[in-house]
Amino acid sequence: MSDAILRGKAWVFGDDVDTDLIYHNKYLAETDPKKMAQYSFEYYPGKEHFAKEVKPGDFVVAGRNFGTGSSREHAVYCLKEIGVPVVLAENYARIYYRNAINNGYPVLFVNGMSDAIKAGKIQDGDELEVDLAAGRIKNVTKGTEFHGDAVTDLEKDIMGAGGLIEYLKAQAAKK
């Protein structure tokens, strides 16, 4: 895990963001992860322009149950490929969570994020500084701070290897 501080703008979403809003079923037939980036959030009301305007390094910030719905791994690939380095949500729906871990894609569990979004304490365009290793999230624009928990248990080992397939290869190499 890098010691660098990540800097970027916040893109803020609500609770229960469903996978059709992250990556619509229209594009399920796509098999190349690099081609999935362009469809990110195309169906999210008010954020249809996300894929065109997001800069690599910008953050996706969300409330509870992010990624609820479909098992489509496309919904993780598209954010990874478009350059969002980590998702900062209160928590994640279980299949989305699995798909992120299996791809070594960082997610932090940010206590209080759902309420903070509702209270306007973090908004679109806010400048954020994220210390991934420490789990520290600073909203530079608003002068507030959050703490995010990284994953633990087996998921931590899988993330550490870079994803599930990499983890399995490392385990096989040990034998």
Place this chain on the structure above:
Amino acid sequence: MGKTMIQKIMQRASGKEVQIGDRVWCNVDLSTARDFGGPNCVLQFEEVTDKQGKVWDPKKIAFTFDLQAPAHSEKVSNNQKIIREFSRKQGIDKVFDINWGIGQHVLLENGHVKPGDVILGTDSHMNLLGAVGAFATGVGNTDIVASWILGTLWFRVPETMKITATGKFAKGVYMRDLLTHLVGTLGADGMFFKAVEFYGDTVENSTLADRITLCSMVTEMSGKVGLIMPSGPVLDWLAARAGDEVRQRVKDLAADADAPYCQEVSVDVSKLEPLASCPDAPDNVKKVREVAGEKIQQVHIGSCSNGRFEDITAAFEVLQAGGFQVSPEVRTIITPSTREVMKQCAEAGYIQKFLEAGVVFTNPTCSLCTAEHYGALPSGDVAISTTNRNFIGKVGKGSHTYLMSPASAMASAVRGVITDPRDILG
């Protein structure tokens, strides 16, 4: 302390004692993929194994084609071919091509699902197979590929909620309404990461179709799997399809009397009325009567939630009571879940009557859940569907959908506006 069903299932699958919160590697009984997700799995597996890889056990892998069956886009058509060629190369026989229907239902009918089985699929509603006591789950392509290599997969041992339903449904009220009631009261994360066990005389006396319905929106409450141990006629049906071994599985894997539940919920279904998940979320629940009168442009009856013979029968009965004619202002589409269900509808004389009434009766597919198959909605349309998700634009940008029971959906198709089925059934 006793063990819950999911604990017993994971113990059997992992060969070790499991505590809630543990991570375990479970032997996979069946690893499946659809024509959506499936090609992604094949391409990833070939890449990861330098095209040299052999799957761990071709007899424990299945593919079902149901996103576009038949394919109407070249891209999906090529994806289906990728799966066919991979299956031939690997010796995978269980390829249910475009003439079968919705994956979970096809696998169930063909005897590939037993209580306690660990089953994977590239669809988040795989877990409705919990209706016969299987631990089935939707996963992404990486999890599938890992299972093709190892034959096992990692899981967290979840807490379990217990839900007890008692009483008989009033006329015009169905299992789907109980399901909608649960989604409305528990909310979009009401079952967060949990397994659920369903009990009570309502469940005990219910058909397989109803049990499937009840288990089909655990995903929409962010749950892991809804489990019902098969019993009575459902167990007999399952034994006839999957073998008598299922009877021993039921004995071995039923929850202990002192199993620990993190939450217990009880519902007296006799008090329920027809309900709707209103635009734009499954947990935005109101009584159908409350939203009655709104004009709709399309009604689609089917899906893995409510596409079986009993579901279509309920719709047929409302159509019959309503004079065997749907409103000319409403596009009414019925999609059976499988070829077997479609045959049952034909044998019962339904299809003739549906066609005469102005209904479009299609072959079995997952169609009604995507914007890429028949029934896609234009911007501004309001539709009713018996599927399990209604987020804005799901079946077409700018469209809105109400989710209801087949009876409520058909009542609305008959009148041309959202209609409580009790107003037609009497």
